[in-house]
Amino acid sequence: MNSDEKSFHMTPDEFRRYGHAVVDWIADYHARIESFSVLSQVKPGQIRASLPEDPPAQGETFDAILKDVEQLILPGVTHWQSPNFFAYFPCNASGPGILGDLLSSGLGVQGMLWSTSPACTELETHVMDWLVSMLGLPEKFLSSSSGGGVIQDTASSAALCALLAGRERATHGSSNKKGATGRLVAYVSTQTHSSLEKAAMISGIGTDNLRQIGVDDNFAMRPEALARQIKSDLRAGLTPCFVCTTIGTTSSNAMDPVAEIGKICRQHNLWLHVDAAMSGTAMLCPEFRHLQSGVELADSYNFNPHKWMFTNFDCNCFWVADRKALIQTLSILPEYLRNQATESGAVIDYRDWHIQLGRRFRSLKLWFVIRHYGVEGLQHHIREHVRLAQEFAEWVRNDDRFELAAPAPLNLVCFRHKAGDAANQTIMDRLNRSGDLFLTHTKLNGKLTLRLCVGQTNTKKRHVERAWQRIQEEAGKIGK
Amino acid sequence: MNSDEKSFHMTPDEFRRYGHAVVDWIADYHARIESFSVLSQVKPGQIRASLPEDPPAQGETFDAILKDVEQLILPGVTHWQSPNFFAYFPCNASGPGILGDLLSSGLGVQGMLWSTSPACTELETHVMDWLVSMLGLPEKFLSSSSGGGVIQDTASSAALCALLAGRERATHGSSNKKGATGRLVAYVSTQTHSSLEKAAMISGIGTDNLRQIGVDDNFAMRPEALARQIKSDLRAGLTPCFVCTTIGTTSSNAMDPVAEIGKICRQHNLWLHVDAAMSGTAMLCPEFRHLQSGVELADSYNFNPHKWMFTNFDCNCFWVADRKALIQTLSILPEYLRNQATESGAVIDYRDWHIQLGRRFRSLKLWFVIRHYGVEGLQHHIREHVRLAQEFAEWVRNDDRFELAAPAPLNLVCFRHKAGDAANQTIMDRLNRSGDLFLTHTKLNGKLTLRLCVGQTNTKKRHVERAWQRIQEEAGKIGK
Numbered sequence: 026m027n028s029d030e031k032s033f034h035m036t037p038d039e040f041r042r043y044g045h046a047v048v049d050w051i052a053d054y055h056a057r058i059e060s061f062s063v064l065s066q067v068k069p070g071q072i073r074a075s076l077p078e079d080p081p082a083q084g085e086t087f088d089a090i091l092k093d094v095e096q097l098i099l100p101g102v103t104h105w106q107s108p109n110f111f112a113y114f115p116c117n118a119s120g121p122g123i124l125g126d127l128l129s130s131g132l133g134v135q136g137m138l139w140s141t142s143p144a145c146t147e148l149e150t151h152v153m154d155w156l157v158s159m160l161g162l163p164e165k166f167l168s169s170s171s172g173g174g175v176i177q178d179t180a181s182s183a184a185l186c187a188l189l190a191g192r193e194r195a196t197h198g199s200s201n202k203k204g205a206t207g208r209l210v211a212y213v214s215t216q217t218h219s220s221l222e223k224a225a226m227i228s229g230i231g232t233d234n235l236r237q238i239g240v241d242d243n244f245a246m247r248p249e250a251l252a253r254q255i256k257s258d259l260r261a262g263l264t265p266c267f268v269c270t271t272i273g274t275t276s277s278n279a280m281d282p283v284a285e286i287g288k289i290c291r292q293h294n295l296w297l298h299v300d301a302a303m304s305g306t307a308m309l310c311p312e313f314r315h316l317q318s319g320v321e322l323a324d325s326y327n328f329n330p331h332k333w334m335f336t337n338f339d340c341n342c343f344w345v346a347d348r349k350a351l352i353q354t355l356s357i358l359p360e361y362l363r364n365q366a367t368e369s370g371a372v373i374d375y376r377d378w379h380i381q382l383g384r385r386f387r388s389l390k391l392w393f394v395i396r397h398y399g400v401e402g403l404q405h406h407i408r409e410h411v412r413l414a415q416e417f418a419e420w421v422r423n424d425d426r427f428e429l430a431a432p433a434p435l436n437l438v439c440f441r442h443k444a445g446d447a448a449n450q451t452i453m454d455r456l457n458r459s460g461d462l463f464l465t466h467t468k469l470n471g472k473l474t475l476r477l478c479v480g481q482t483n484t485k486k487r488h489v490e491r492a493w494q495r496i497q498e499e500a501g502k503i504g505k
Numbered sequence: 506m507n508s509d510e511k512s513f514h515m516t517p518d519e520f521r522r523y524g525h526a527v528v529d530w531i532a533d534y535h536a537r538i539e540s541f542s543v544l545s546q547v548k549p550g551q552i553r554a555s556l557p558e559d560p561p562a563q564g565e566t567f568d569a570i571l572k573d574v575e576q577l578i579l580p581g582v583t584h585w586q587s588p589n590f591f592a593y594f595p596c597n598a599s600g601p602g603i604l605g606d607l608l609s610s611g612l613g614v615q616g617m618l619w620s621t622s623p624a625c626t627e628l629e630t631h632v633m634d635w636l637v638s639m640l641g642l643p644e645k646f647l648s649s650s651s652g653g654g655v656i657q658d659t660a661s662s663a664a665l666c667a668l669l670a671g672r673e674r675a676t677h678g679s680s681n682k683k684g685a686t687g688r689l690v691a692y693v694s695t696q697t698h699s700s701l702e703k704a705a706m707i708s709g710i711g712t713d714n715l716r717q718i719g720v721d722d723n724f725a726m727r728p729e730a731l732a733r734q735i736k737s738d739l740r741a742g743l744t745p746c747f748v749c750t751t752i753g754t755t756s757s758n759a760m761d762p763v764a765e766i767g768k769i770c771r772q773h774n775l776w777l778h779v780d781a782a783m784s785g786t787a788m789l790c791p792e793f794r795h796l797q798s799g800v801e802l803a804d805s806y807n808f809n810p811h812k813w814m815f816t817n818f819d820c821n822c823f824w825v826a827d828r829k830a831l832i833q834t835l836s837i838l839p840e841y842l843r844n845q846a847t848e849s850g851a852v853i854d855y856r857d858w859h860i861q862l863g864r865r866f867r868s869l870k871l872w873f874v875i876r877h878y879g880v881e882g883l884q885h886h887i888r889e890h891v892r893l894a895q896e897f898a899e900w901v902r903n904d905d906r907f908e909l910a911a912p913a914p915l916n917l918v919c920f921r922h923k924a925g926d927a928a929n930q931t932i933m934d935r936l937n938r939s940g941d942l943f944l945t946h947t948k949l950n951g952k953l954t955l956r957l958c959v960g961q962t963n964t965k966k967r968h969v970e971r972a973w974q975r976i977q978e979e980a981g982k983i984g985k
Contacts, residue, residue: 033882034815034962035600037532044532047604048524051611052517065623069851072627080635084879087601090872094608098869101624106613113621113841116863118613120515121567124527128574130606130817131531133586133598141593143545144581147552155560178658179861189707205709207684219839220862226835227669227860229685229709276841331863335514337610338865355706359699361593361756361947361956371549380707380860381659382700383596383811385818389578392570399564402513467841476841482514 033084043087050091051123055483058107062460065103072101103463108484111492112465114275114303114437115480119335121397125390126337136384139372140364146373149176149388152395156342159400160308160328163321166344168373174344175378176387180302181220182380183327183343184269186351188224190325191267191296193354201354205229210258211267212236214246214281216274218300234263243432244279244469246270252289259293267296272317273304276467277431277439277474280304284319291322299326303480305342306333307411307435310404316434324350333410333436333480334403336394340387343378352377406482410436413489414479420493426500430474437478439469444503446473452499462492513564523567530571531603535963538587542940545583552581583943588964591972592945594755594783594917595960599815601877605870606817616864619852620844626853629656629868632875636822639880640788640808643801646824648853654824655858656867660782661700662860663807663823664749666831668704670805671747671776673834681834685709690738691747692716694726694761696754698780714743723912724759724949726750732769739773747776752797753784756947757911757919757954760784764799771802779806783960785822786813787891787915790884796914804830813890813916813960814883816874820867823858832857886962890916893969894959900973906980910954917958919949924983926953932979942972 035043075097105116136145153174157166166172177183192200192209200206209230213221215237225235236258238251255265268290270281283299290297299320305328307313320326327343330336345351356377358367366372376382395403414436421427421440430439442448449466453475457463467474475496479489515523555577585596616625633654637646646652657663672680672689680686689710693701695717705715716738718731735745748770750761763779770777779800785808787793800806807823810816825831836857838847846852856862875883894916901907901920910919922928929946933955937943947954955976959969 030965031885033878033885035877037536040535040600040604041529041532043600043604044528044607045525047607047611048528049521051608052521052524054611055520056517064620067623069619069623069846069849070627072624073631076628076631080639080875081879082881084882085876087604087877090601090876094869098624098628101622101627102612102614103620103622105615105622116613116615118610120520120523121570123520123607123610123613124523124567126610127524127527127603127607128531130598130603131527131534132582133596133603133817134582135585135596135818139549140544140583142581142583142585143547143549144552144578147550147581148556148578151553151556159560179863181861181863185707185860192709200709200711201706202711202713204687204689204711204714205685206687209684219837219842223835223837223860223862226681227665227707229672229680231680231682231684233682234684275839337613338615338863339861355703357699357703359756361945362699364945366549369549380665380703381661382703383659383661383818389574395560396565396570397515397567398513399561401562402564405511405513465841465844485510 046091055106058104059109061104063104063107063109063463064457064460065101066460067101072097106481108481108488109462109492110481111477111479112463114332114478116331116338117333117335117480117482118337119394119482121393122336122390125393129386129389132386134386136386137376137382138362138364138367138374140366142386145386146375148392149375150373152388152392153342153344155395160305161311161314162326162344165346166326171348172344172346173348174342175375177341177343177379178339179341180300180327180329181223183341184220184298184300185224185227186343186355186379187296187298187325188228188267190345190350190354192228192230194296194350195264195266198353207231207234208263210234210236210263210265212238212251212254213269214238214240216240216244216276216279217269217271218275221269240279244274244277246281246286248282248285248289251286255289255293265293265295267298269298269300272299272301273435277469278304278434278437279431280316280434283317283322287319287322296324297322299323301326301328303329303332304435306330307407309400309407313435330391334394335398335482336391340391355379410479413484413486414438417477417489417493430469436480437476439467439474439476441472441474442500442503448503449473449475451503452496455499456495461495526571535586538584539589541584543584543587543589543943544937544940545581546940547581552577586961588961588968589942589972590961591957591959592943594812594958596811596818597813597815597960597962598817599874599962601873602816602870605873609866609869612866614866616866617856617862618842618844618847618854620846622866625866626855628872629855630853632868632871633822633824635875640785641791641794642806642824645826646806651828652824652826653828654822655855657821657823657859658819659821660780660807660809661703663821664700664778664780665704665707666823666835666859667776667778667805668708668747670825670830670834672708672710674776674830675744675746678833687711688743690714690716690743690745692718692731692734693749694718694720696720696724696756696759697749697751698755701749720759724754724757726761726766728762728765728769731766735769735773745773745775747778749778749780752779752781753915757949758784758914758917759911760796760914763797763802767799767802776804777802779803781806781808783809783812784915787887789880789887793915810871814874815878815962816871820871835859890959893964893966894918897957897969897973910949916960917956919947919954919956921952921954922980922983928983929953929955931983932976935979936975941975
């Protein structure tokens, strides 16, 4: 055998055999997922200590690798796909999502330009247009209008792109050229996701110039406080450029009044971004769309199908009303990327729509999910999750020891034991250590608050009932 | 059936059946990949025109979806995994990489914090430490030292993080707080990847403050020109903060003299980033490591296993010598992400190492690849690719009609027909339209130059021979 023929690659037959084995492993994993502690109970360093210090000089068998997944890796997994996962925001996956992503890996295309795989660009544009109508978003976000949508990795990246576009609009493109000035101001609420603070750092705007506007009793941004702050900044000779409103804050699922804030943004020509990272999925159901009333005033909008829409991580959908503003902000065109399709202007090159240059074929999994479930199937499961959360909220309301800490408009319930922070911390720690379920906390009005978020693919009534039963059990031990 | 039991989810049995079908589809796809036109020949809009205008109200069968992949999507695919793909940089995939990524999708964990899946963090740290020794990188990049590695999506994001860390170091953290000043200066060469221009825009430094230093006859940055420019900027009262050197530029695979540039950076306390996006993989072979001589002076380094190391997109490896500098630049900690492990300081929370908050379990595919091939297997295939490219370069040298346009240190050959730009454009357009192979161009010294990059997983001698034969055929038609 000459060296050209020698090969260490997995053969096609091996790929079939091991591929089937991994598919079966995943199916089995989901079948036994309730047998694991939801939150991994390993100690820091425990997983690394089980791994060999040096990389293998020679290749190993696939069976050996899969065995190590089971024995070495699995104990260190926190089971996000467990129906008993109620922490943070969900990150729900599904069969069609996983298989769409597998196909993307198998095709292995890199869609930085239209020409580097036209289907990668066009399917994405198409599915993003579908979602505009599926979520009741304004037509200006359609690619056939002035806008358009793009799949990003996360809401953090989308928010950064929105902030950059707002920065460039306010400075007529000069920040890109001359640098940011430290005189630009952006606005969020005290409840806005931390990614906006990060975006203010990254973009050269600076956290000193990120105004955290106060919220009302429901943790929603107060429009009059925003208007006052903008005027004050203008008087100080600063340049307001951007407002981020949230449909469903991470902390408590608060709904900012987009319509009122939007009017203020139009008045002062500020870029209005709407972050609906988890709750955007609820807009599949017309009965929840009142929560995003005013969205027609937005310059950009994003939600994460990888949170609540059965599409495995990562998949963020980001729309802008004016695609030129976004493209002008992020466009670069070196010689080695020039090509006839780009020069013709007849195509979208998504590399100009986000931070990265390279991109995988992420629309496949989203397309698989939408086609497998249909709008009807997606609506059904979202409504079920909301119904289960509402039932849970009702149980909390009817238990004297507990109180709701915020409105629960959709699938997140913020609640606490009335005995105070220490009691709530103890309840949460004991529950999470038990492995029976996993929930996390926030602070609202300075008080430690438990959060129960219903959104995992296979969470059913019995899981929520059991969670409440376990919470009551732990509450029963408080003060004893 | 009550509504809690109604389900639109794919059943476990369906997942097994369709999962096997997708695995088989991928195996078949790779078996017949040479039968397709490498560059998709569809017209703009053609794929979208074949898709239904509205999303499906009801779910569809998986068979129908897979049939559409074959009939509607495949014609719009440019076949990056074809052994006849010689364009851009490769984006090579492999069986173990694809299956590792499938497992990541199936586990569906989100590793933003150590606690949200300890194995996701610890396997990543471990594999990144392995790669430090595998690539002959300095020990300061080890997690057991002052540094550490993180998997990012792309080299663009990694370069942005490096630039931000350099920005903060030069301004003692004040850019994050007060905003960028427009007085910061960063340095690249005229040949540096366009992502650095984008990073200068995003970071608020501004392209006016990005100095493109001139290159020598081999397209490598000229250290004395860099030193001169830094001094001139210092005299002008500006604040130099960052230099990006490249091990293997995108345009021509030029190698910047890292050692000499590193000394200048140390003298002026500038952050030195080394971008080895494709060519970093060659450092698996000790005989190529002289090309990154001086890397011990780097503050950060990155390469893309998703380019040339058989790990499907996306997978960028990014190291820093001083992890505190990176973390201080990107850290945010809202209440809802607080947890005991984080507070203890005993763990890594990778959300502070990149732009995004959320992250998938990307180290699995990298671990699968390293274990399947072993260092030996990886070295074998990299050496083969380099050998094939060197043979091709020799054929070009021996053909009077052609000339090499730049040195070919590894797997990229830049060459051109001596008849000028129009002839080269014609040769390239005809080759790419024929579907037999796909190659792209650049401009070097103002002249249109063809690039042939050997790096696809299954590219063998016969594919490179056939490429040269087809190039010669098209060259034979020039001027006729």
